[in-house]
Amino acid sequence: MKDIPPGLETLEYAFPGQRPAGDFAPVLVGVVGSGNLEVLVEPAPGSDCSIRVETSARGFGTIWEAVVRDFHARHPLAGVRVSINDMGATPAVVSLRLDQAISELST
């Protein structure tokens, strides 16, 4: 943990999407509270699914990568931008919030 600078850690991922999300109103789920996170999903140009995470729990990049990779395998959306503010949510909570955002997007 020593080489990680103090403050927030920013993580960015991008996956080539397969299912165009089309145009939709931005969706926000969750709250930035202890052990919780907020997820904002917006339409984006291009065919990628980009994911940006800002988290107060530093040093968990490997786990984040696994969680968002699983998410993209479940929902291979194209043309979306996912932005996350995290306050130490567990991987299970992150996955549930991501799925919740996608389910609200399709209603």
Add this chain to the structure above:
Amino acid sequence: MNPKVSYAECSARERLQRLLDPGSFHEWLPPAERLTSPHLAQLGVPSSFDDGVAIGRATLAGRPVFVAAQEGQFMGGGVGEVHGAKLVGLLRRAVRDRPHAVLLLAESGGVRLHEANAGLIAVSEVMRAVLDVRAAGIPVVVLIGGSNGCFGGMGIVARCADRVVMSDVGRLAMSGPEVIEASHGVDEFDARDRALVWRTTGGKHRWLTGDCDALVEDDVAAFRAAAIASLDASAPVTLDALEAEHALLARRLALLAQDATEDDAVALWARLGVADAARVSDLDVHEVRELRPA
């Protein structure tokens, strides 16, 4: 009939969705605008896309209202620079556009300490803006029922409004329990004594002393009904009203001048003329509603 939905357990956005006319909420500066705190990231604290408050216009029972909802889970609903500016902007716009009323769904520990001075200035601006809205003849209604209560600067803001609606689980005060214990010692106030906390800050207490105008169950539908009933509650801010309030507070202080053998809150209720004061904590909301002295 729909099942009861706990107001305390809803997020700020769920409250907006359920309290206002369905689908009527139009948000200003929504999360996608990313109007976040300029201070928190420097301290290693995550920001929120809406800085912990959603503001906008909506209709309530068909009438146009402006509304703000604070998210208690984000920084305890603390008022930072951007959060406060959103509240002030909403209130100033109300003076210009003249909605039927302004609703503040308050849930806040007060000033966000991370943004100390900016937050303090923001809260004082909110107070001034609330009074400007009232002076324009538009009622400001504060709803309090979140688990973080309404404390500090937001406690003062609430008492600047025309009308305060609370649930029994809601809490309203200036200094919070932990603050009182930290500054005056555990003998003065034991912040871990939950019953004491609610006896001195909770909705039932505020109802019995006249500090809130409606006491409701912890139910979003009950809050909605009380908000609708408050739409015409405009009370002009006059010198007479202010002096009457001062006189009321002076009488209340005098009632507590003599030492109480029982608990201070129970003694105050009894001396205010509340029948069954000792049983208040055990009574249901509808029973406590009947106990308020005329």
